[in-house]
Amino acid sequence: MIELAPSILSADFAHLAEEVRAASEGGGTVIHVDVMDGHFVPNLTVGPPLVKSLRKATDLPLDCHLMIENPDQFIPEFVDAGADWISVHQEACRHLNRTLHLIRNHDAQAGVVINPATPVDTLSEVLEIVDYVLVMSVNPGFGGQKFIPETVRKIRRLADLRLQRGLNYRIEVDGGIALDTVAEVVRAGAEILVAGNAVFGQGDPKTNAQKLLKAATEATLLKV
Helix, strand or coil: CCEEEEEHHHCCHHHHHHHHHHHHHCCECCEEEEEEECCCCCCECCCHHHHHHHHHHCCCCEEEEEECCCHHHCHHHHHHHCCCEEEEEHHHCCCHHHHHHHHHHCCCEEEEEECCCCCHHHHCCCHHHCCEEEEECCCCCCCCCCCCCCHHHHHHHHHHHHHHHCCCCEEEEECCCCCCCHHHHHHHCCCEEEECHHHHHCCCHHHHHHHHHHHHHHHHCCCC
16 A cells, blocks of 8 residues: 655645645645754754644654654654654664664554665664664755665665565655656555655645655556
8 A cells, every 4th residue: 555654844834734734635644754853964853842733733643754863862752742653764773673672662663764875684683673664765864855766776675575574564765756756666665655845845735645646556556
């Protein structure tokens, strides 16, 4: 099943509840929240207080992508604020296994993220304990970046590993997802599509979400 996860990084924060509502009416089923600390990535974004406010505005799962150093310190706070899914970067976690178990012990879905330069095989020892793997198709830190084509190969590799090892993690992709890239990542095996600029950048979020989901659904029919 293909799911669209609109990323609020590109939304109008002055009208966040309305923007999220419009994107969900267009078919978005997960709300993606990019959390940046200005250290692990060169940008500062939101924290638990915004997640808490967003929780009041939508019943959809909140997917908190922690692009931060020392994520263990903040995981309980994000869960308390209303996060349903929490993903952490392989590159930021000194003890990745422990961090993923910490997420699960707080009754949230646990995800692991890899940057464009990080090989899929670095996740070999944690694939059995994650609910989803998030593949970054841009270098994290800013919205509106251009899709990195080599990412497709990594999505395909994750899909192959899942089949070979009889696992059931889902594959999420984030970065440069738009009408001209969505088909390729879906055919490679991506199931959760994070889109910020393509949904909230220009025009009506509801219409944009509908168009993106339509393109993704059509691509599933062409999977080989």
